[in-house]
Amino acid sequence: MVSEGKEHAVQHLSKAELAFIAVLFDVQASLADGHEKKQNVYQLTFENIKTVRGHLDRTADGTVFHYRQAPKGLKFKIEDETEEQVQQAAEDDEVKEPKEGKTYVAILTDAEHIEILVEINPHDISEIVQSARDKETATI
Template sequence: MVSEGKEQAIEHLSKADLAFIAVLINVEGGLAKGHDKPRNSYGLKFENIKIVRGHTNRTADGTHFEYSQSPKGLKFKIENESDEQIKQAAEDDEVKEPKEGNTYVAILKNENNIEILVEINPHDISEIIQSARDKETTT
């Protein structure tokens, strides 16, 4: 699921080996095949990519990445809730999907696949980068 906010971005960036910040300009999606649980799979195209962790040697097409997530939210059991109530709440839970025109921090598994997406306000970019660096040096 796409996360949101600078606090989430800073937390994920401080632990990332490979990450960038960029504007999402194109989303192509569909149901991924071959998974035990249903997954939404996306082809994402970014522009203005700023690498903030690690190094990537992508030269052929450095703007396209793959990303997948659960199509439904996760619901944890609260005291006195039945299993049926939990199942219904999880199905009703809206999952935030990647949206064109938004700015994201992308944490990558490898040069082609995004593991975590965090939607951010573009005005927070310098603060996110600095805070992630500060947090990395203190841990």
């Protein structure tokens, strides 16, 4: 799930082995069957990539990454709730999707697959990078 804010970004960055900050240029989305449930599958193209953890080899198509997430939050029926209340709660729990033109911290599992996306304010980039470094050195 796409999360938001510099606090989430710093938290994930401080534990990441491979990560970058970049502007999302293009989103190609589709739906795929996962092992247990359906998932949204994305092909994300980034520009202005700044690697902040690990090393990414930049190739001609190296700005394209793959990302998966559940299409909606999960809401289970609680006793005394009507079907309409359950439906409304599930819709209110809509999962945030990657959006073109936004800036993200991307935590990767490898050079092609993003595990975690955090939408950030571009003005917070230097603070996020510094805070993540401070947290990393504090835990060593």
